Amino acid sequence: MLKLECSTEAVEALRYWRFHHPHPLVQLKMEVVLLHSQGVPNEQIQPICGISKATLYRSLHAYQEGGVERLKELHFHRPDSALVHQRTTLEEHLRAQPPATVAAAAAQIEALTPTFKGGWSTAVNFVLLPPPDTKLGQYPPHDKRCDDSLGRRGLGGWAYCLRRSARASLA
Numbered sequence: 389m390l391k392l393e394c395s396t397e398a399v400e401a402l403r404y405w406r407f408h409h410p411h412p413l414v415q416l417k418m419e420v421v422l423l424h425s426q427g428v429p430n431e432q433i434q435p436i437c438g439i440s441k442a443t444l445y446r447s448l449h450a451y452q453e454g455g456v457e458r459l460k461e462l463h464f465h466r467p468d469s470a471l472v473h474q475r476t477t478l479e480e481h482l483r484a485q486p487p488a489t490v491a492a493a494a495a496q497i498e499a500l501t502p503t504f505k506g507g508w509s510t511a512v513n514f515v516l517l518p519p520p521d522t523k524l525g526q527y528p529p530h531d532k533r534c535d536d537s538l539g540r541r542g543l544g545g546w547a548y549c550l551r552r553s554a555r556a557s558l559a
Contacts, residue, residue: 390448394425401456409460417459420447474501 394402399422406418416437423433434444450458471478481500487493 390424390445390452392421392424392448392452394421398456399425405456405460411462413462414460417447417450418456420444421451421459424448471497471501 402418402422402425406415406422409415409418416439420433420437420439420443423436424430428436430441430444433439434441437444439447447459450461454461478497478500482493482496485496487496
């Protein structure tokens, strides 16, 4: 069993952040260390928190290395795009000359970056991502063509509405 020294200030911080931190994984780490500091055996902490032995020890070692502040850190894997190095150039160009269609945007990006290969993934990201001024969870204005009709090119009504709302937000 790993021995941790927890001061009263650290225990109070653990109790506070256990419920007040915005991310549930951080709250879980706080609870693991708090239970350990109260003398609960590791074999009981695992089922109480619903975690594996490895997760338990990672949380305890993180607290041992950096205290409560280290437990607040989250490290998620986020792969970088091939275009991340040219983001500012592309953003300036596309803001100066906004494209009207996905094909025009892909053509402009391909002209500026020779390594870029446009295609369906560009269209999907360009159409499916909400415009910056749209709140998440907001529906586009109702259109009778969006009900149960097939829309254009035999696609379902939802696909037609998705393209329609994306085009309206780009205009």
